[in-house]
Amino acid sequence: MSNNLSNEIWRNLELLPFCVLLYDANENIFKVNSQAQDLFGLRNKSHFNKIDFSHITLTNHHSKKELLVEELFFDYFTANNQCQFVLSKQVSKLLLNVKFAKLPNSSSIIIIDVLNNNVDEQYDFDNIISNISTDLIDIQNDDVDKHINYALKAIGTVCHADRSYLFKFAEDGKTINNTHEWVNNDIQAFKEDLQNLPKSDLPYFFSLMARTHLFRVNDVTSLPIQAMSEKTIFQRQKIKSVLCIGLRYDKELVGFIGCDCVVQKRNWTDLDLIRLRLVGEMLANAFKNLNYKQELQQAQQQLINANHKLNKQVNTDGLTNIANRRCFDQTLKCEIKRGARNKEPISLIMCDIDFFKRYNDNYGHQLGDEVLKKVAKALHDLCKREGDLAARFGGEEFSIILPAVDTDHCQRFAVLIQEKIAELAIEHNFSSASNYLTLSIGFYSLIPNQKTTPKEVITNADIALYNAKEAGRNKIASFKKTD
Known part of the structure; x- marks a missing residue:
């Protein structure tokens, strides 16, 4: 590519409303538009060398592999391929969508779109979900409480809640029990007070939960008149915002997982809802697996007992109860x-x-x-x-x-x-x-x-x-x- 043609292409590319980097293999130089210079903290000049990018490290959002900017051009991408990377800066992490394309005569460009100006929380939640999933895959009776408490703390933290909790219905289906609870620093716990709570005390809550498996309230004071009972209970506990997701076993509602805020109101986001639902489904599946294991263990024990009884009957004299x-x-x-x-x-x-x-x-x-x-x-x-x-x-x-x-x-x-x-x-x-x-x-x-x-x-x-x-x-x- 001649210098005139190269310069003409670059004059068009640098005007794009994205971060753009061009690599000219013939000249072995990089050109970077103003948006990309700001993104990477580069001083303004006409072209750059590899050494100018040595302070920048990108991390593949999925594989977590780290690489330098120059490596994107040389051996990472194939033509028209794209991937997401995280750029770590002093006070934040940026999620970048990076697309690569080849140009005529040994030149290539990268176009970068900033997707998120703070991915710390998302990164943390990805790790948390991975840990929760690993913990709950083979959950056992003797460590179930530990794993549930970890899951509640995780979801409460990432949703910026003051409390998170798990409620399960009693066997009669008429009362609920707060079986597990996490509370933030200096927040009052209510687990001990929320045992054998009649469902009839929360008619509006359970009516919504039965129909939609969701109770989402950004401002408790805005609850309708038919939710007066719920409003009274929430305000007594100084709750300002509530988000709850139903837990189901085989399509039957058996409890719910939820978060609330007492320090200040929270406008629950769709992301909060997705996260809570994801953790709720993991817990429901873990409980289901635990129930299956318990049923299987009971069946195995019954079979062992039956075989033992049969063996005893076969080998025992009926009158004297000694060996036959x-x-x-x-x-x-x-x-x-x-x-x-x-x-x-x-x-x-x-x-x-x-x-x-x-x-x-x-x-x-x-x-x-x-x-x-x-x-x-x-x-x-x-x-x-x-x-x-x-x-x-x-x-x-x-x-x-x-x-x-x-x-x-x-x-x-x-x-x-x-x-x-x-x-x-x-x-x-x-x-x-x-x-x-x-x-x-x-x-x-x-x-x-x-x-x-x-x-x-x-x-x-x-x-x-x-x-x-x-x-x-x-x-x-x-x-x-x-x-």
Whole structure:
């Protein structure tokens, strides 16, 4: 581009009512019109070099990337592209719309439009909204109050309010409660006074809230006559301006979030409304997610409880409330495998109530059932270690599995059983062994191996029980292998 042509183009461009910068690549110089010189604090001269812009830093409004003015020309923009930047000055931040275009013969221009003469507040609110959103994504019961209080302080501050608060309806839907409140310095709090407040005390407020989900009052004194109740309450609290947004779960109004001013009136802006609505929607969604989590946790707990109950029912004898035969079979199988792996002993006790049929025939089945319950409880109470199991094997026969117990210790355990049954002192005048209820006990102790089966262990313990009965009942017998 010739100097004459370049100068002619620039004379037209510098008259535009915008900030204009031209870069001439052939001359490696910049030209800046008067508006741009004022914007960037440049002294008036015919052209500029890169060094003249070194004190100016722009920040991309979205990516927050910082760059020098000269970089806009060299490697940032493509033709006819535009972006928003923030220019930081001593007392303010300016939001700029920057548009780039190429001209013939290696020249290019940037046109800048100042969109906002103070973006500090918007910047702060962007950060606040980001923080609130992050906080509320995975809100938990134990920190919900902290996050709500932060959100209220944030919205109260950016809306220049003296108070901000959250109200929720009671379960009956007839009263409201101020659950959270933020107040500015030297402002009186009213949270404690606003509990179980009847909706009927604020008919105009709730009529508007039900229809529009919005209550926006710049001047409380201008409220209509039908809002006399609201005006009285607001003036008692020295409220001059009010802005409230309804909170909804699944289209149902469940409360509201609001701000008020007491020091001076405020003409609520559309931006105030947008900000409050945004925070309100975030809180509503957070509460909804929290409710979903609580419902899911309750459902999971109910399922766990149901499974536990079902498992107990499946593995518990209905009469005696100790382990049943199914549980016994599963446990014995597992303990045999464990003993084989660890090369540890295991003992199985089989015991039978002596002459129980005679007891039933003479005392009745109802008392017979009570005897079974008492014996079962006595056996269960003796099983104090984790892994010990007392079970009803069938009829009047019971079994006890004792992991890691050898013959000597099992013998002593069997003696404890007899002593425990004797302590019950249950009369049995129709027994040939004693005037009181007794048990015959047989046991088998072994160190199992990979070939050991539950059937083998049960059979040998049963043989020992048979031997105890043959010895006159109320006896203890250990299984001994015969050659």
